[in-house]
Amino acid sequence: MLQPSEYTYNGKTNQPAPNPNFTPVKTVSAPVEQATIGRTLVIKGELSGAEALYIDGRIEGKISLPDNRVTIGRNGSVQANITAREVVVMGKVNGNIECSDRVDIRSEGSVTGDVSTIRISVEDGAVLKGGIQVRSGENKQHNQSQPQGKAAEAQKAEAAKAQAAAAHA
Numbered sequence: 001m002l003q004p005s006e007y008t009y010n011g012k013t014n015q016p017a018p019n020p021n022f023t024p025v026k027t028v029s030a031p032v033e034q035a036t037i038g039r040t041l042v043i044k045g046e047l048s049g050a051e052a053l054y055i056d057g058r059i060e061g062k063i064s065l066p067d068n069r070v071t072i073g074r075n076g077s078v079q080a081n082i083t084a085r086e087v088v089v090m091g092k093v094n095g096n097i098e099c100s101d102r103v104d105i106r107s108e109g110s111v112t113g114d115v116s117t118i119r120i121s122v123e124d125g126a127v128l129k130g131g132i133q134v135r136s137g138e139n140k141q142h143n144q145s146q147p148q149g150k151a152a153e154a155q156k157a158e159a160a161k162a163q164a165a166a167a168h169a
Helices: 151-167
Strands: 034-037 042-048 053-054 059-071 077-091 093-095 096-103 108-110 114-116 119-122 127-129 130-135
Touching: 096 108, 114 119, 119 130
Parallel strands: 034 053, 042 059, 053 059, 059 077, 077 093, 077 096, 093 108, 096 114, 096 119, 108 127, 114 130
Antiparallel strands: none
């Protein structure tokens, strides 16, 4: 059997002396403030605020939380344009998403609309119908910029090539 290894040898124990200056590190952090819209709630209109939002109900209108996270739960259904720092989609979104940091579409999630963000993650099984604009992290713009169609992008690429050719000539 294992026994504690406290033995005395020449009047000394093998345990370290207590340190009077030692203060334990607190690992418990403050709870994150997050508003929740429950499964049976339906909101029509404009939502804005300064805290994270979890949506398990239905929202129609506009969601504007530019410095916070918006999470659409598995039961959540959103028919609105969303402006937020971070958006996590596990339910259904029908509208444009403007994100200053990251969009995360989980395997159960569905987005129909244009997405503008710096980082995006789309899991296997997720549905995404619409345009995607991935911006660089240097120019964090809060204005709504619409993703361009393939024809407009092709014209832009041709103009850039022509300009580069003229510069080399």
